Amino acid sequence: MISLYDTLSGEVRPLELREPGQVSLYACGPTVYDHPHLGHARSAITYDVLRRYLQWRGLQVCHVANITDIDDKIIDRARSQGRSEPEVAAEWEAVYRNVMDRLGVLPPHQQPRATEWVDAMVAFIAAITEAGKAYTTAAGVYLRVGSVDGYGDLVKRSLDELRASAGARVEVDEDKEDPLDFALWKAAKPGEPSWPSPWGAGRPGWHIECASMSLGILGDGFDIHGGGNDLVFPHHTNERAEALAVGRTFARHWVHNAMLNVDGTKMAKSLGNYRTVEDMLNEHPDNARAFRLLVLQTHYRKTMEVNSELLASARTAVQRLDALARRLTADPNTQPVPEASSVAELLRRFRAAMDHDLGTPEAIAVVFDNVRKANTGFDSASAEGALLARAVLDAAAALGLAVEDASQSVGDDAGVEELVSRRQAAREAKDWATADELREELSALGVVVEDTPSGPKWHRP
RNA sequence: GCGCCGGUGCCCGAGCGGACCAAGGGAACGGCCUGCAAAGCCGUAAAGCCGCGGGUUCAAAUCCCGCCCGGCGCUCCA
Numbered sequence: 259m260i261s262l263y264d265t266l267s268g269e270v271r272p273l274e275l276r277e278p279g280q281v282s283l284y285a286c287g288p289t290v291y292d293h294p295h296l297g298h299a300r301s302a303i304t305y306d307v308l309r310r311y312l313q314w315r316g317l318q319v320c321h322v323a324n325i326t327d328i329d330d331k332i333i334d335r336a337r338s339q340g341r342s343e344p345e346v347a348a349e350w351e352a353v354y355r356n357v358m359d360r361l362g363v364l365p366p367h368q369q370p371r372a373t374e375w376v377d378a379m380v381a382f383i384a385a386i387t388e389a390g391k392a393y394t395t396a397a398g399v400y401l402r403v404g405s406v407d408g409y410g411d412l413v414k415r416s417l418d419e420l421r422a423s424a425g426a427r428v429e430v431d432e433d434k435e436d437p438l439d440f441a442l443w444k445a446a447k448p449g450e451p452s453w454p455s456p457w458g459a460g461r462p463g464w465h466i467e468c469a470s471m472s473l474g475i476l477g478d479g480f481d482i483h484g485g486g487n488d489l490v491f492p493h494h495t496n497e498r499a500e501a502l503a504v505g506r507t508f509a510r511h512w513v514h515n516a517m518l519n520v521d522g523t524k525m526a527k528s529l530g531n532y533r534t535v536e537d538m539l540n541e542h543p544d545n546a547r548a549f550r551l552l553v554l555q556t557h558y559r560k561t562m563e564v565n566s567e568l569l570a571s572a573r574t575a576v577q578r579l580d581a582l583a584r585r586l587t588a589d590p591n592t593q594p595v596p597e598a599s600s601v602a603e604l605l606r607r608f609r610a611a612m613d614h615d616l617g618t619p620e621a622i623a624v625v626f627d628n629v630r631k632a633n634t635g636f637d638s639a640s641a642e643g644a645l646l647a648r649a650v651l652d653a654a655a656a657l658g659l660a661v662e663d664a665s666q667s668v669g670d671d672a673g674v675e676e677l678v679s680r681r682q683a684a685r686e687a688k689d690w691a692t693a694d695e696l697r698e699e700l701s702a703l704g705v706v707v708e709d710t711p712s713g714p715k716w717h718r719p
Numbered sequence: 720g721c722g723c724c725g726g727u728g729c730c731c732g733a734g735c736g737g738a739c740c741a742a743g744g745g746a747a748c749g750g751c752c753u754g755c756a757a758a759g760c761c762g763u764a765a766a767g768c769c770g771c772g773g774g775u776u777c778a779a780a781u782c783c784c785g786c787c788c789g790g791c792g793c794u795c796c797a
Contacts, residue, residue, distance in 0.1 A: 286797075294797095301797040330795075413792075415722065423721055423793045440794060464795045486797030487724085493795070516724080517791060524790065555732060555744065561725070561790055568731060571745035578744095581758060611733095619733050623743035633759055637752095690754055697756080708758050715758090 260315065260613045262482070263559060265490060265512035266412055270615045274510060275481055280318045282476040283309060284509070286468060286485035286493070287323040287369065290350035291331045293534040294357050296549075296564055297518050297525060301486050303550055304515040304558045306363040307657055308484070311612050314656035323366040324471050325351055328373050328461055333450055343451050344373075357535045361546050362658050368475055372467040376453045379462040379470045382500065383442045383455075391503040392442055395433040399443040399457050404436055406499045412512065413491040440496050442466050465496035472497070473506060483509030487516055487559075515558045521565050538569070547659060548572035554618040554657055575626070579654055582629050582647050583661045584717060585636050588710070591644035600642055601649045604628045608653050618657065625653050674705055674716060681707065682714050 260273045275281060285305040288298055302323075309321045327347035336343045351371075358365070383399055386392045391405045403409050403417070410420050420438055441463040446452035452459040462470075472480060485494060494512065501508040517524065520531040538545050549564070551572040556562035604624060611620035628650045635643030651661050681696035700707055700716065707716045 288797080289795085297797045299797090304797090326795095413722075415793090419721070420793075438794085488791065488796055490723090491792060491794085496794085515797070517797070519790070522789085551744080552731080557733080559724085560732090563731065565731095568745080571731075574746095575744050578758095585759085617733085619743075623733070626743055630760080634761095637760055685754080688754070694755075706757065709753070709756085710758080711752095 260312070261615055262511055262513055263615050265487075265494075265514050268414065273481070275317075276479050276510065279316075281312050281320070281482065282480035283312075283319060283321045283482045283484065284468075284472040284476055284480060285321070285323045285366070285483075286489055287325050287366075288354055289326040289329045289331060290347050290354055291329070291335045292350060293536060294354050295525060296520065296533050296535060296538060297486070298354075299357075299361055299535045299538075299549060300518050300553050300562065301515050302358055302363045303361065303553045303658070305484050305513075307554065307618065308482075308513070308616060309364065309366075310658050311616070311656055315609075320368070320476065321364075321366040322368045322370065322472065322475050324468060325354075325369055325371045326464065326467060327351065327371045328451060329464065337449075347371075347373075353536075357539070360539050361535065362550060362660055364658075370471045370475060372462065372471070375467065375471050375474065376462060378474050379466050380443075380453070380455045382466055382470050382504075383457075383462075385504045386442060386500060389504050393435065394457055396445065397433060398441045398445045398460060398463070400434055400439040401442050401496070401499060401503060402435060403438040403440070403499060406502050408502070409438075409499050410491075410495065412495045412498060415491075440465065440492060442500070465493055466500055468493070469497040469500040469508075473501060473508070479507040480509060482511045482513055484513040484515070487514035490514055516561045518562050518564055520563075522563065533564075541566075542569070542573065544573045544576060545569055547576045550657075550659060551576055551622070554622050554659070557619055558616055576659070578626070578629055579651070579659065579661045580717075582632055583651060584715065585633070586644055586647040586651070588712065588715060589636060589644060591641055600628075600631060601645050604646065604649050604653070608656075612656075621653070621657065625650055628653075674700065674703060677703075677705075678707060678714050678716050685709075 261270050262273055263270045273281075283305065285301075288294060305321070305323070309319050312319050325347075328343060332343050332347050336346045339346065355365070383392065386401060387394075387399065392399050392401050394400075410416055413420075417438065421436070443455060443457055443466075444460050444463060445457070446459040446461065450461070452461055472483065483494065483497075490512075494514075498508050519525065520533055523531065525532050538549060542548070548569045549572070552562065552564060552568055555572075607624045608621050611617040611624060628646050632643050632646035632650055635641075635646055637643075654661055677696055677700050681693050681700070684690075684692040684696065697707060704718050705716050706718070707714050
């Protein structure tokens with residue numbers, strides 16, 4: 259049984275699916291106007307892992323993540339660069355997709371763009387208006403928050419508590435009936451992109467976008483809605499209010515991942531610790547896997563730390579998986595063997611960890627525990643080595659941790675093969691000077707040679 | 720200010736009432752293996768008594784109270 263922490267109920271509870279065997283998952287995607295940063299990466303990886311694991315458990319998952327391609331920030335950016343909003347959005351959407359690809363994040367099954375769903379949004383707003391839960395001002399259409407029962411449930415705050423702190427950071431529009439009321443539709447300002455509507459030209463508010471696309475694609479009562487925990491209020495609270503306002507059932511489970519700190523504090527341009535995913539990826543080719551390992555080693559609901567030292571240590575750890583994969587390639591031992599209880603134990607522990615609120619840190623601990631056991635198996639020439647190695651690699655793959663296929667890195671390079679065999683010949687002749695010289699040469703080519711009992715093996719790290 | 724979440728070894732980070740198990744990763748140290756390395760293994764080796772102070776309990780890192788520190792939210796930010 260799979261359990262997840264649900265923000266609404268405030269407890270870890272069994273995943274109750276709308277339809278047995280099928281999971282509908284909506285995770286809030288990015289507003290495309292700038293470089294994705296490490297926080298985006300953590301969030302995307304979190305839901306990628308959730309999706310992969312559910313699939314690994316045999317469930318059929320429909321993963322939807324939106325692209326917000328119309329927003330104040332996009333408009334500002336377009337204006338400052340003298341370009342059109344669609345141009346800006348398209349540029350950054352492409353960057354985002356490319357970065358996610360490099361991070362090993364599977365493309366969601368659907369990635370709707372907000373601008374392609376405006377008709378549905380207009381219809382949704384009309385329904386809310388007809389239900390008497392919205393009103394119009396010069397600035398747009400607003401949802402009457404007080405008319406929705408349990409509005410603040412997701413943040414666990416009453417309307418009065420919310421009102422008490424409303425405006426702490428932003429001034430309140432005087433035309434609104436209640437400072438908490440939020441925009442469903444924003445009247446167009448001169449020069450801004452706009453769409454026609456019963457309330458005049460304008461554009462949709464942020465929350466109605468996600469509410470329309472999630473319900474439009476996944477249907478009422480879809481299973482999981484996820485996003486960063488900074489979205490709990492107002493974004494998710496407001497999406498939920500929109501659905502409730504027209505009597506529709508919204509997400510059955512709310513999942514929120516925690517934020518990330520760089521060098522001990524929150525990432526911010528003003529603090530000088532702001533890091534884009536591209537910068538991290540360009541620093542070292544293996545940082546994609548290293549970062550994913552770091553994400554996995556911290557529980558998704560806890561603030562995680564990232565810095566260069568941690569990335570470096572994670573790279574080292576990932577290499578142990580590669581080394582194990584190489585041993586497996588060298589000694590696949592495909593012979594049928596009796597049911598290995600050690601493999602069953604590994605799977606049992608792995609599943610138990612993951613089933614309990616996505617316990618990736620413990621799952622990773624299980625993986626590394628078994629890396630050692632598999633190596634011990636290989637060392638003692640037991641069939642258990644290959645069996646465990648395969649299970650370990652499978653478990654790692656379920657978390658999206660790709661392990662290099664050693665057989666791919668060998669083969670196409672006859673020059674390297676030649677150097678390796680010349681070195682081996684020198685070794686056999688106990689000509690250590692020549693052997694070491696050749697090892698240097700290979701090293702310069704980016705090749706590492708390991709002398710194993712069954713002869714030399716080489717790979718590119 | 721109000722609300723929520725955290726503070727565990729040199730670093731990161733599990734565990735959240737009880738088997739003396741404080742996982743796992745990195746770093747460091749000592750062995751084994753190796754011509755030397757690399758990779759790998761072993762270590763009753765070194766390293767936490769779990770932010771501070773009270774309390775509850777037969778039993779607390781795990782529950783309660785207070786304090787200190789950090790993070791997030793308080794209208795468009797993952």
